[in-house]
Amino acid sequence: MTALLEVRDLVTEFDGREGRLRAVDGVSFSLERGEILGLVGESGSGKSVTGFSIMGLVDAPGRIAGGSVKFDGMELVGMPDGDLRRLRGKRIAMIFQDPMMTLNPVLSIETQMLETVLAHDAVPREEARRRAIEALGLVGIASPAERLAQYPHQFSGGMRQRVAIAIALLHRPDLIIADEPTTALDVTVQGQILYEMQRLVRESGAALVWITHDLAVVAGLADRVAVMYAGRIVEQGSTTEVLDAPLHPYARGLLDSVPAANATGGRLRQIPGMTPSLAHLPAGCAFRDRCGHADDACGTVPPITLKASRQVRCHHPL
Amino acid sequence: MSKPMLEFRDVTKRFEKRLDVIERFALRLGAAVSGHVVHAVDRVSFAVNEGEVVGLVGESGCGKSTLGRLACGLHEPTAGGVFYKGEPVNGKPVRAVQMIFQDPFSSLNPRMRVEDIVGEAPRVHGLVPAAEVPDYVAQLLRRVGLDPSYRRRYPHQFSGGQRARIGIARALAVKPDFLVCDEAVAALDVSIQAQVLNLFMDLRESLGLTYLFISHDLGVVSHLSNRVVVMYLGRVVESAPTAELFAKPNHPYTQALLAEVPRLDRKNRNFAPIKGEIPSPLAPPPGCHFHPRCPHAMPRCAQEAPPLREVAPGRLSACHLDA
Numbered sequence: 001m002t003a004l005l006e007v008r009d010l011v012t013e014f015d016g017r018e019g020r021l022r023a024v025d026g027v028s029f030s031l032e033r034g035e036i037l038g039l040v041g042e043s044g045s046g047k048s049v050t051g052f053s054i055m056g057l058v059d060a061p062g063r064i065a066g067g068s069v070k071f072d073g074m075e076l077v078g079m080p081d082g083d084l085r086r087l088r089g090k091r092i093a094m095i096f097q098d099p100m101m102t103l104n105p106v107l108s109i110e111t112q113m114l115e116t117v118l119a120h121d122a123v124p125r126e127e128a129r130r131r132a133i134e135a136l137g138l139v140g141i142a143s144p145a146e147r148l149a150q151y152p153h154q155f156s157g158g159m160r161q162r163v164a165i166a167i168a169l170l171h172r173p174d175l176i177i178a179d180e181p182t183t184a185l186d187v188t189v190q191g192q193i194l195y196e197m198q199r200l201v202r203e204s205g206a207a208l209v210w211i212t213h214d215l216a217v218v219a220g221l222a223d224r225v226a227v228m229y230a231g232r233i234v235e236q237g238s239t240t241e242v243l244d245a246p247l248h249p250y251a252r253g254l255l256d257s258v259p260a261a262n263a264t265g266g267r268l269r270q271i272p273g274m275t276p277s278l279a280h281l282p283a284g285c286a287f288r289d290r291c292g293h294a295d296d297a298c299g300t301v302p303p304i305t306l307k308a309s310r311q312v313r314c315h316h317p318l
Numbered sequence: 319m320s321k322p323m324l325e326f327r328d329v330t331k332r333f334e335k336r337l338d339v340i341e342r343f344a345l346r347l348g349a350a351v352s353g354h355v356v357h358a359v360d361r362v363s364f365a366v367n368e369g370e371v372v373g374l375v376g377e378s379g380c381g382k383s384t385l386g387r388l389a390c391g392l393h394e395p396t397a398g399g400v401f402y403k404g405e406p407v408n409g410k411p412v413r414a415v416q417m418i419f420q421d422p423f424s425s426l427n428p429r430m431r432v433e434d435i436v437g438e439a440p441r442v443h444g445l446v447p448a449a450e451v452p453d454y455v456a457q458l459l460r461r462v463g464l465d466p467s468y469r470r471r472y473p474h475q476f477s478g479g480q481r482a483r484i485g486i487a488r489a490l491a492v493k494p495d496f497l498v499c500d501e502a503v504a505a506l507d508v509s510i511q512a513q514v515l516n517l518f519m520d521l522r523e524s525l526g527l528t529y530l531f532i533s534h535d536l537g538v539v540s541h542l543s544n545r546v547v548v549m550y551l552g553r554v555v556e557s558a559p560t561a562e563l564f565a566k567p568n569h570p571y572t573q574a575l576l577a578e579v580p581r582l583d584r585k586n587r588n589f590a591p592i593k594g595e596i597p598s599p600l601a602p603p604p605g606c607h608f609h610p611r612c613p614h615a616m617p618r619c620a621q622e623a624p625p626l627r628e629v630a631p632g633r634l635s636a637c638h639l640d641a
Contacts, residue, residue: 042507043478156595157378186377187534188592191578213507216537216580243582257512258582259541267519268512268541274477275507 002073003030004207005054005175010067010077012046012053018279023049023062025231028304033174036201036208038218038239041228042254042275047211050228051177054209055094056084071175090120093168097180099160103152109136109163110148116170135166139196158189165196172204179211194221215258219243227251230276230286237310247310247317250287285315293318322365323496323528324389324407324415328398331359331384356599358384360552361398363626366496371522371529373543373560375536375575379599381552386500386532390417402496413443416494420501422481426473432459432484433469440491458487463517479510486517490525500532515542536579540564548572551599551607554626558633568635571608606638614639 012024024046031037041047052058054069056076069076071092076084088094096102104112113132114125121128129148136144139162152160161181168176178197182190198221201208210222218225219239226236227248235248246252253271273290276282285302288294293316302315335354337345359381366372376382387393388400394409402412419425426435437455440446446454456466462483473481482502489497499518503511515538521527533539539546539560546563548556548571556569567573574592594611597603603610609619618638626636 042509158595186596187536187575187578188377189595190580191592194580214580215508216582219582220580254508255582257508259512259515259535259537267516270512270516271509274479274510 002070004033004072005031005209006068006070007050007054008068008070010050010053010069011065012049012058012062013065015061021278022065022231023278024053026067027228027231027233028067029226029233029236031175031207031209033207034201034205035224036198036210036222038222038225039209039211039228040213040215040218040225040254042213044230044275044278045228046231047213047228048179051094051179051209051211054177055088055092056081057094086120089116089173090171091173092175092177093171093173095161095164095168095176095178095181097183099157099164100152102164103160105152108149108151109155113148113167113170116167120171131170132166135170136163138169138200139163139166140192141166158185158192161185161193162196165193165200169200169204173206175207175209176201177209177211180213181210182217183212183214190217197221215243215255227254230278230281232286232313233311234287234314235310235312241310245318247307247312248287248314249291249293249316249318252318253290285313321368322401323368323370323403324530325365325401326362326385326388326398327401329359329362329385329388329395329400330357330397331381331388331393332357332396354600357552357602358599359388359395362549362552362554363398364547364554364557366528366530368528369526370545371531371543373539373546374530374532374549375534375539375546376549377534377575377596379551379596380549381599382532382534382549383500385549386417386498386530389496389498389530390415392417413492414494415496415498416489416492417498417500418485418489418502420504422478422485422505423473425485426481426488428473431470431472432464432476435473435484436469436487436491439488440493443492445492454491455487458491461490461521462487463513477510478506479513482506482510482514483517486514486521490521495526496528496530498530498532501534502531503538504533504535511538518542536564536576537581548575551597551602553607553623553636554634555608555637556633556635557626558630558635562630562633568629568633568640569608569637570612570614570639574611606636 008028010024010027014021014023027050039047053064058064064077114128117128117131132148133144136147141147141162155163182193212218222239225239225242226233229250235242235246235251246255256269271290282289284299288298297315302313304311304313333356362385374382388395391407391409391411400407402415433455436458437451440454441448441451455469459466459469464480464483503514506514531542543560546558546560547554550571556572567576592611605621606619606624609615624636624638626634627640629635629640
């Protein structure tokens with residue numbers, strides 16, 4: 001059985017004043033149906049651009065410069081825009097961080113949801129409306145029929161994100177890409193959204209890519225984790241393996257930086273330095289300037305080494 | 319250690335929106351219009367002792383930032399009083415109490431150089447003779463881990479973590495002994511956040527600072543503070559020493575909050591969230607604010623607000639279940 005999503009050596013570049021920047025540099029991963037992948041990284045690591053690249057949403061001055069994205073056997077890179085539009089929103093859906101930006105403030109939820117249904121399916125309006133109400137109910141919105149007539153500003157942040165999720169789910173997509181969907185929410189509301197997503201993925205058998213900077217969220221949600229640094233996936237494996245015994249020094253450093261993992265009051269083990277700008281990456285392994293294990297070998301880009309089901313991109317795995 | 323440095327006594331802060339012209343006109347015509355009153359902080363009392371780090375946690379709209387601003391004298395309490403070493407602060411900023419803000423982008427003037435951002439206040443307050451200001455700024459920058467050769471730069475030339483350090487240097491410039499950190503690390507990446515938290519702990523040791531650390535991130539608070547105060551919709555619902563609170567939360571809200579915190583050691587768990595959302599502070603529910611979401615709610619909870627009671631030595635909780 002082939003994987004639902006197969007990303008191979010994806011490269012996305014942006015042309016800017018500082019020259020050509022590689023936001024995504026040779027990213028490869030695959031995803032089965034019903035699987036949840038946590039794509040973790042700090043700002044500027046290229047995790048969001050990876051998501052946009054899969055969706056074909058990279059606009060000029062950015063472009064996909066190489067690699068392939070195969071969805072259910074179809075090549076998405078270089079696919080004509082019309083074909084891509086038929087997939088987006090129908091079989092591949094995306095949920096963004098800020099629902100206030102993705103929902104149109106001057107259209108009612110009903111208009112926006114019906115538009116989504118009718119964009120892909122020629123069904124009567126009543127049927128579309130029924131589906132919208134069902135989707136709202138599915139994500140835990142009380143009295144969905146009344147809420148449908150309201151506008152985005154009448155919803156709270158958590159409720160708005162639920163609406164965005166409901167819109168993403170309207171066509172029962174095979175693949176959902178979620179870009180930091182709970183980052184702007186309160187802890188108790190985040191818990192509710194995570195609960196709904198986990199349940200919906202389990203029930204519908206959709207695959208989910210959960211893009212986040214929060215390792216702790218991924219720990220509870222994902223089956224597999226990929227850690228990104230400066231455009232590359234530095235480590236990939238099952239959630240338990242990666243979080244319990246990371247092989248890459250950056251993944252280790254990131255885990256040690258999370259306060260709850262340390263004893264109260266003690267010093268946090270910090271990663272020295274800061275995330276380098278993409279314009280000034282060191283040659284070879286991008287992490288070597290901040291890494292305690294770096295030596296001359298790190299001057300070349302480390303290949304991906306396989307260790308059982310895990311992949312790590314390091315000359316000196318831990 | 320046990321001397322109260324900063325004390326909140328029955329502090330209440332209400333924000334009122336006056337009726338506008340049309341609403342006043344409608345009122346004259348007999349329409350049922352009333353002004354909006356937000357009860358941001360509702361009769362809050364607690365003290366921060368010298369040398370202590372008190373973590374103030376809660377979700378959006380619980381009043382934790384308003385309380386931080388009251389502590390600095392940036393707001394005047396509607397009722398009750400804020401006291402710094404026994405002297406009332408009420409709306410009059412005290413130099414020894416300084417604030418570190420959340421957003422390292424908007425809290426620094428983009429048109430000022432770092433040396434002016436950090437050096438302006440000590441010069442104005444006459445803490446340092448004008449001739450010595452450059453040296454003083456260099457010393458402060460070194461203290462927060464910045465290279466003093468950057469002092470001629472503007473804020474946009476720094477990364478988020480460095481900007482957070484500039485904000486800290488600015489607060490330290492007037493020699494405070496009490497820092498109010500309002501979500502001071504919330505905007506930073508995890509690895510940078512760890513660096514800044516370490517800096518806070520180093521400064522506490524070297525300068526003997528006392529902190530009121532406001533955050534929605536329980537991981538950060540548990541790591542840093544000696545005591546935690548939990549707020550919900552303007553009221554304190556629980557206060558306890560950090561280790562005890564995290565080991566055995568007493569109030570149902572604290573329990574729910576702790577259960578929802580994503581943790582690295584809880585993998586592939588089944589999320590079982592508490593129901594509902596935080597009600598609007600414009601129209602808080604009667605009685606105990608938490609009762610519409612509380613799994614243990616009784617009829618009494620809807621009528622009567624539970625007072626803060628001592629449930630164990632040093633532990634306070636506001637819940638009818640404890641009575």
